[in-house]
Amino acid sequence: MSRCQAVARPLARQLRQQCAIRPFTTGAARAAAATEEVQQTSSSAAAQPSPLDLDPNSVLPEFESNLIKAGKMPIGSRRRRVAMRTTANLPFEQLPYQAFQEARAILAADRQEKVTKIQEELEKISLLEKKDASLVKGGQAMKDTKLASLRRYVEQLKIQADINDPLVKKRFEDGLGDMNKPIYRHYAERKWRSYDYRLITQRIKQFNIVPDVLPKLDPVADVQLYFRQAKIPPGEIVDSLISENPPRLRVQVFDKGPRLVSLVVLDSDVPDVEKDAFSKRCHFLAANISLSPSDTSLPLSRIRADDQLAVPWLPPTSQKGAPYHRLGIYLLEQKPDTKLDVAKLKELYASRDGFSLKSFRDKFSLTPVGFNMFRSVWDDNTAGVMARHGIAGADVEFRPTRVHSLKPPVKPRGWEAKRQGPAYRHLWKYTKRIKGLSNARGWTKRR
């Protein structure tokens, strides 16, 4: 038994027996009822499960198997479950332990300090805003810089004020965090940066998105890809039947406020037979999509408005024998409060072929903020998909052209090869007609 278990065992045992005299369960009527029930169960035989034993949060070890058979797995450790039985109706922050409450007092004092600092900084900001730019040393530029740095500092302080609150952390981990508040956005960004961001940057690197598609791409928003409710990890090969319908995106941005974005789905591996090269094709293009930290769902099938959808969804297809196609999903942020002219986009990009994301970015001054990708290859369903959507080329099969070596053929080498000539006639019985090397017609071994 580990040390930790050794410590926990007496606690668990004690909690189980002495629920009635636990001092901090008094107060709520529900607590009294619960303890009564617990007492009943402990007094009567352990065979009768109480309602608390049917709850995966507070089931006792002897009733675990019943619950598991019913399809519910018990939650947490046994020690925690026993503790939950007795303190479930007492708020976590009111547990009357001295060290705990003293620590909470320190954290509360720290938070108060941060809040007063925030108020001070806000006052500074409002004073500076009222001040005429000519009175500020350095003029308007310096005033703007100062304001921006003050606001950044206030944002930092807002995060610092709440970062030590265990309830905030719990709410975030339960998925109940309000993304309009800076602390939850901070937690979400930290979580994203810890794994998903690294994965996406690895995909950008290993699939050569930089520099094939864009010269520079550092995502700052989390873009997740779903086909038919199933989450697709970045870079996975998706069956063409599944990708026939447009996907749904879950986009989480980590800076506050609404903004408008454009969305491009781009196939960067379309074989171009005439040029013996690959070109790009636009599979989806939409602009003026409103995004904010709190609304994250972005189904491509719902983008239909005239001022949003420029190029509708074209199912990604591949041809037999061609290498995989990289289908990149690019999220580009538009300049604040500027709408793109979708009619112009339609006119420009109606023919999907030869789409250049870089020129699109430069033409409309967009900033790439999010990225995700999947891949598509020729599979059993591709021909059907192509037939349904009238895409030509299902009957074409690409074959790799044989590239012959430019090196001259190597002459046979070795003891036998050296002694094939008439000068070695006396050795012919050893150097001719050797199994695996030569026969009556000459040398057979290649290389």
Add this chain to the structure above:
Amino acid sequence: MAASSRGSRAFRGIFSSSPTICSRCATTRFYSATAATETKAPVTDASPPAASTKTPYPYDIRSGLVLTRPPLLTRTLHPFENAYFFYQKRLEERLNTPFITSIYFKPDTAAQLDWSLKVQERGGTVAKELGTYHGKSSNAWDDELKVGDQLSSQESVLNSLLKDAAARVSDDAEVIAPEDVVPVERPVERLSEADKKNDVRRLDRQMERTLYLVVKGPDGWGFPADVLKDENLHEGAKRVLDQAAGVNMNTWLVGRVPVAHLVQEPVMGKNGEVQKKGRKTFFLKGRIMAGQADLKGNPFGYTDFKWLTREELEKELSPEYFRGVRNMMADR
């Protein structure tokens, strides 16, 4: 480079360098030497050709001493620290191996008798200050103190330790009657007589804090300082202290490097002549080990002295003065 040209370079070096100063002396200078050279500057300026072109240096270089008394006591702990350490001690009781009395006490000795008497009174708990708590019993999980429990306070810890220290069994193994038990002397209080009277001249005040010696001169309160007279900074500081506060102190100069400096700008006339010289004061740090300041007969016109903490200094010194010296003061 050819050998011939190298030779010419070497010669050039020999002739160009000044013959009186070697290269090491020219580069290495001690901190305390800077002031000395600066004070010499006006003297050299007095020579006729220089005096016509250069104005005299418009600052007085002064050396001062910040005499400190380090804290005598450790700080009082925050209630959270008390509660936390108490919790850790009980946890330790739970986790470590049980106390085996026979290892530490021989049977049938006075010490063993004394020990068993005290443990019995504590209800069998081995630790002295943890209340009745058995780390190995089935109740051991209930180790956390509730809010408002005074058991973790320093006062109660001190009381229980003192109670334990008193001998309960005489040398010839006879139990001393409760009324005859000689209690152990309590340590001196953290608050001294000087704290209660708020006597700012005594050195035994504010024993948890660092104290600084300030004197009241013609310019108000400040650290003792004086103009350098052809001496190094640390020599000047020593002289200032001896002259200002007497020799009846055992002090130690921490280093020869100044810890703070103050600059007072000179008052210049219209055509650039100096009306009133400015002051550059460099403070060195010293510690007092014993003795007391005595301002009798000091040549600087100091009338009063105080031993103050950092916060009290902030009130007493002028804001510019305090801003110049605050960064060399410790938090405590």
